[in-house]
Amino acid sequence: xxxxxxxxxxxxxxxxxxxxxxxxxxxxxxxxxxxxxxxxxxxxxxxxxxxxxxxxxxxxxxxxxxxxxxxxxxxxxxxxxxxxxxxxxxxxxxxxxxxxxxxxxxxxxxxxxxxxxxxxxxxxxxxxxxxxxxxxxxxxxxxxxxxxxxxxxxxxxxxxxxxxxxxxxxxxxxxxxxxxxxxxxxxxxxxxxxxxxxxxxxxxxxxxxxxxxxxxxxxxxxxxxxxxxxxxxxxxxxxxxxxxxxxxxxxxxxxxxxxxxxxxxxxxxxxxxxxxxxxxxxxxxxxxxxxxxxxxxxxxxxxxxxxxxxxxxxxxxxxxxxxxxxxxxxxxxxxxxxxxxxxxxxxxxxxxxxxxxxxxxxxxxxxxxxxxxxxxxxxxxxxxx
Ligand SMILES: Cc1ncc(COP(=O)(O)O)c(C=O)c1O
Numbered sequence: 001x002x003x004x005x006x007x008x009x010x011x012x013x014x015x016x017x018x019x020x021x022x023x024x025x026x027x028x029x030x031x032x033x034x035x036x037x038x039x040x041x042x043x044x045x046x047x048x049x050x051x052x053x054x055x056x057x058x059x060x061x062x063x064x065x066x067x068x069x070x071x072x073x074x075x076x077x078x079x080x081x082x083x084x085x086x087x088x089x090x091x092x093x094x095x096x097x098x099x100x101x102x103x104x105x106x107x108x109x110x111x112x113x114x115x116x117x118x119x120x121x122x123x124x125x126x127x128x129x130x131x132x133x134x135x136x137x138x139x140x141x142x143x144x145x146x147x148x149x150x151x152x153x154x155x156x157x158x159x160x161x162x163x164x165x166x167x168x169x170x171x172x173x174x175x176x177x178x179x180x181x182x183x184x185x186x187x188x189x190x191x192x193x194x195x196x197x198x199x200x201x202x203x204x205x206x207x208x209x210x211x212x213x214x215x216x217x218x219x220x221x222x223x224x225x226x227x228x229x230x231x232x233x234x235x236x237x238x239x240x241x242x243x244x245x246x247x248x249x250x251x252x253x254x255x256x257x258x259x260x261x262x263x264x265x266x267x268x269x270x271x272x273x274x275x276x277x278x279x280x281x282x283x284x285x286x287x288x289x290x291x292x293x294x295x296x297x298x299x300x301x302x303x304x305x306x307x308x309x310x311x312x313x314x315x316x317x318x319x320x321x322x323x324x325x326x327x328x329x330x331x332x333x334x335x336x337x338x339x340x341x342x343x344x345x346x347x348x349x350x351x352x353x354x355x356x357x358x359x360x361x362x363x364x365x366x367x368x369x370x371x372x373x374x375x376x377x378x379x380x381x382x383x384x385x
Contacts, residue, residue, distance in 0.1 A: 008135050015127045016353025019120035020338070023349040035372040038347040040176060042321070042367045044241040044296075047289040054245075058066070058335035062137035066270040068248070068261055072096025076248050077283040085208075086219045088227055090251045096264055097271035097279070101206050101235035101248040106132050106251070107169075107267065108202050108231050111259040113138035119165040122153050124324070124351055125359030126204070128174045141166075147314040147326055151180035155189035162193065168200045171220060172205040177354045177363040178324040179317020181215045191223040201226065203335040205211035206235040206248070207320040209290050212298045221251075228253050230259075238321075239290055240282045247271060247279045297321050300366045300373055307377035309384055323364045324351065330384055334362050337383065344379040 017038060024034045044309045069075060075092040077155060082090060098104035113119060115137035121129050141161050145151040153171070168376075171190070173182035182190075194201050201220055208217045220229040235248035250260060250303040304323060305313065314326040327334050334350040341348050351358030366373060 008092055012131045017127065017349050020342075020349055022352075023342065027342065027345075033160055033345045033347050035368060035376050036179050037364045037366065037372075038349045039367065039377055040238075040322070040365055041243050041370065042238065042241045042293070042294065044293055046240060046242050046245070047282075049285055049289075050240060050242070050278045050282045054274050057277035062273040062277060064273065066097070066273040066276060068265045069093065069095065069257075070271055071273055071276045071280075074249075074271075074280045077280040078251065080327035081283040081337050082232075083250055086222050088222050089385075091254070091365045094251060094254055094257050094268075096250045096257065096261060097276050098248045098250055098264070099271055100237055100246045101204060101233050101270055102128055103268065104235075104248050104250045105129065105202065105204065107139070107260050108233070109133055109136060109265050110263045110267070111256075112200060113350055114169060116165060118163060118165045118168060119168045119170065120158065120161055121170045121355070122172075123356045123358065124354030124361070125170070127354060129170050129172075129204075132353045133283060137164075138167075141193075143355045144193055144289045145175075145178065145180070146357070147178075147324070147361075150315045151175060151178035151324070152182060152186050153190060155186060155193060158190065159193055162197050162199070166197060166199045168202055169194065170204065172206075173213075174202040174210060174317075174319025176207065176320055177322050177349075177351065177358065177361075178322075179320045179322045180315065181211055181217060181318040182220075184218055187218055187220050187223060191220060191226050194229055195225050199229070201230045202233060203230050204233045205231050206233070206238050208234065210294055210297060210321060211319040212294075212301055213316075213318060217319065228255075231256060236279050236282055241293065242278075242282075245275050245278070247275050297366065300370060303370060303373060304364075304366060304377065307374075308380065312384075321366050323366070324358075325362045325364060326360065327362060328360050332383075334358075334360055340383045341376075341379060344383060346376045346379050 020038045028034045109297040113136040118136040119133045120141045232251040236242040311329040312325040339348045349363045351361030
């Protein structure tokens with residue numbers, strides 16, 4: 001039989017995170033204790049009132065196709081929430097309910113990128129951003145983030161990689177895998193470049209609520225002249241510990257929503273209605289559950305800042321729930337360190353899984369209990385000697 005695989009997949013492999021996860025699972029199956037700090041998945045349950053809202057919606061028969069854009073109750077909740085938190089206005093027709101931010105990001109690329117277009121991606125980055133542009137023949141242009149700059153995007157370097165073919169820039173803030181939170185100064189300079197060179201910004205804000213030590217999340221969409229060229233992407237996965245529910249949204253002006261909804265209707269049609277009702281409840285109800293979770297994450301982060309060897313914490317993460325640990329001062333390569341740690345029962349991810357610039361780093365997700373983090377901290381000390 002011929003090989004029927006599309007050549008669009010030639011450079012698209014499996015995620016490096018998945019490889020570690022599977023290796024860790026094999027060790028566990030063989031009876032070894034493994035603390036999972038490799039997954040970007042919180043260890044909390046989804047808050048009860050959100051589950052109850054989904055159950056009620058199912059009991060009320062919300063089991064049929066929803067409108068392409070999503071249910072009005074969901075889009076209104078998103079619109080009101082964005083107004084309250086970011087301070088900008090969207091019409092309810094400028095919001096699409098998506099199957100997580102992953103589908104939202106894919107939709108954005110499918111709607112705007114074509115062969116030869118360039119999309120600038122600060123790297124290291126969340127894995128799906130590296131690969132998705134390749135489906136459309138677009139060129140992913142890496143922009144190196146450096147620990148020495150606190151993993152902030154360097155606007156001078158950005159300007160150097162902009163060409164007439166640049167169509168889009170991806171911003172993730174707070175950032176996966178580094179935990180960096182983009183500052184107002186950097187965002188203002190990026191906004192000026194986006195307007196000068198006329199490109200779109202895909203702003204991934206899935207960790208928007210997870211900021212620490214007085215850091216502030218700022219959406220680039222709220223800067224003057226930016227709403228019209230920003231595709232704001234968010235998700236319920238992290239904020240409400242709902243990774244398995246698969247719910248997110250896109251907010252963008254009508255002109256950008258139109259090509260995306262045309263694509264969306266042929267990819268998934270619409271997001272699940274009873275899950276959108278749960279999402280609306282998450283946004284409309286008091287945010288105490290989020291506050292409590294962020295408080296817990298903040299104390300885990302403080303614990304690790306105290307316990308980890310300061311030589312490997314070259315950039316203190318201001319947001320999300322990751323440390324991007326610097327292996328350069330240790331004499332270990334990232335891969336060696338990850339292997340040694342897995343032998344000790346702690347699963348981490350080598351930074352190379354997140355693209356260029358991640359090679360000398362290791363990502364640790366503090367999505368585990370303090371007891372598990374204490375176990376991991378002990379093992380890190382033991383391995384580093
Ligand atoms: C920056 C970033 N964007 C998007 C996602 C995916 O989110 P979702 O579960 O909503 O698809 C992740 C998951 O780790 C992420 O880190």
